Amino acid sequence: MESKKSTSRDGESHTNPPANSKLFPISALIFFISILIYRYSSFGPFAPFQCQLIGIGCLSTKVQGYIAPEFINVKKAFITNFENGDEVGSSVAVYYNGKLVVDLQGGYADLETMRGFDNNTLQPVFSCTKVLAAIVIACLVDRGILDYNEKISTYWPEFAQGNKENVTLLDLVNHRAGVSYLDKVVKSDIEDLDKLAKILAAQPHSFGGVPNRAYHPVTYGWYLNEVVRRVDPKHRTIGKIVSEEILTQYDLEFYLLLPTNLISRVAKFYETPTVKAFFESFGVFSSWWAGKVPGSFFTEFNNKESVAYKTFNCLYPLSSAVTDYSKLEIVTIEWPSANGITNAKSIAKLGAIIVNNGQPLHDDSSSSSSSASSKSLLSKSIVDLISTKLPATFDHVLYTNITPSFGGFVYIRFPGIEDVEFVGWGGYGGSLFIWNRELGISFGYANNGLRTPIFGEISDRRTWSILKEVVNVVKKLKREQA
Template identity: 60%
Template sequence: MPLPCRFLRIGCLDMKVQGYVTPEFIGAKKAFVKNFENGNEVGASVAAYYNGKLVVDLQGGYADREAKRKYDEDTLQIVFSSTKVMSSIVIAYLVDRGLLNYDEKISTYWPEFAQGNKENVTLLDLVNHRAGVNYIDKSEFEDIDKLAKILADQPHLFDGVPVRAYHAVTRGWYLNEIVRRVDPKHRTIGQIISEEILKQYDLEFHLSLPPNLVPRVANIYTAPFAEKFMLMRNLLLDLWNKKISISFILNFRDDLLIKTFNQTISPDFPTIFTLEEVTKFEEFAFECPSALGFTNAKSIAKLGAVITNNGRSLNDKNKSKPLLSKNTIDLMSTKLPIAWDHVIKRNFTPSVGGFVYLKFPGIEDVEFLGWGGFGGSIFVWNQELGISFGYAMNGIWRPRMNGFIGDERGYSVLKEIVNVVKKLKNDQSDSSSTK
């Protein structure tokens, strides 16, 4: 929010929060409301399921601040790289049906891929950002077949050696081409989501944006100058207090990082490095399954809840075929060795399915599986605790470089949820031991 509001409480907008929360999780609502009271949100939604039941589903603020359009249950939000979680689930969906195998070479499905030292790259490598194609030299958005040829022609950036280097945008394009070749109907990832997942599980997650959905999409707002100044101040303080090193700063001028994140994601969308403010979304028909998903927190959390429910629908009276079998969920959740990411400059613990095990500030004793998106969106779940969590927002804000996934706004709500679940489980354990 503008500085007069943040510091003097003058000229503030009416940032009401609405939605649903069970009594036990009222602390999560208080944390969500506090984000607005502190001026750290424009519009946002947050949702959580516990043991397959919706316990938090809140929205607040504005989808369009200038037009005073409320951010509500009908709002759709671009979640950037949280989209990778959805595309990874679709890959697991095809693995579950025998159409794909994580250990198979990509050239088995796509013979033209086997060039430029990419002959031995596997699907496992690609979903885990080890395919050596974290950026491409040119792109073609007019025709998906022309893009496929460009993708196939791109040489391996590490001479065929499987090195983890975050594929910020290209991962989705390569996965999309593989999926088109193995799907009996030659559909894209977005088409499979639309035709086989959304209606069955009552979700909204769109990889292309037809005109009728455009009015529902929230505008994007970047932090005002004062916030950017505070970011630089905090960065210098961290440097002075030796919380970070000068090499950390220099890493952000790394050529590999710049080329990776400066890859445009659609013909009409600016690069992340040049993104200042997108006030209107035109029709997005070109899919980017890495970074161009439009959804809401409830759909994110519900999809995570389906996974924690062993792949079954949360209200499945007809006992229909699960989204994923338990065997596939176990497989895609299997931990891989810790790997240093040469783009993000951090160690990560990846999983076979292309997800990452994450720990968040204040709840470091709990590991979540999933990923997040540029600006702060979060798409994670924890099987043991039975928690699935989604957070989506239109304010691109990061007050301190304390991690690549999410920020304090999402962490604060998730922390309240985790603490309540721990207490509930302890109470259940105590009750059982006294019987």
């Protein structure tokens, strides 16, 4: 483009620059900003801000532990989570046919002190705790102490209030008891189990006695705990039974009442930064736009009289700050819904025992006790029973269809491996406790970087990518063995 000449008032001739030359700095600025936005959006939420923008100050990728040679791609996927800024600290473990094939830890348990996340780290896993609580119930059913088809009021007469007289144990373990929230509860109530029992019994049924599924995120463990206290010959809690009969017997660490001397091993929690969380929240709207979310979802969650609103309104009874849930004053209160403290190996090992039809893992060389792994956790008949798939049903709190199992677990399919169905459940922020008996896989994931999954999904891309590699390897091994 040619320059144009103009004449000023003094009569001198001047050359005007091409019109598009004025646009060049603006175009360059837009281009530069676009690159920064792309980099920021492509990184996970836990990479330092300067790392996301210009690649400076990124955290080193610290990964340690054991990996069987065939599963090396699992380690690569695990490392990628840290390189992408998707994780702060985490552990992942996999058992295949009763053998430990993956046991990795990486990142940081505490960014302030730069304490590494290692095989000594313990991690609260929120609702993965419900899986352990349901396993304890299965153990008591196996012994004939409990019956899934029996009414709760048989074990706990005071429970038969507010249209709850016909609620069965099966209803309760599968979130159909109509008690997904409490009208009022404070920390002192939770610490006094006798006082809490009266509050639990007085709570009316949310659906007038009709057994509709409505996820019990907080109350699940409290109600089951009281049932157990009533029927156990020693009147123990679920946590006490776990500590006395499961942890030592199977060489596990999964505390429902953390010994105070172990608090130094607990990892700190880190929430997704506000800006990232804002962008990720659009996942709900995109799901709604795609027709995956019912049109009444937003109405129900803003209706103060709805079961969903009331349930989520009492979601954090011990503290409104979710990062507090790794602190001493909270982890030392037994709460079998969401207060379990463990590691990925213990999760995966417990799942592996279920995959092994409730029998101990005799070839587990990691057992530290000569008496460990000598006793069955569950009979095969009970494992078959609790694994029985129930019809899919709409959950009035999660606002999506759920396929439960008889024992209180859930059948789950994950993106990228939809042809494989796992059993178990996940915890807020990304933890996962699942297994698949047909493939012989048990999978555990425990992490301290908290992310809220997109509507209707269990866990997130961190575990999905790792689990996909696990399934690929197992399928390959089975083809070779065929």
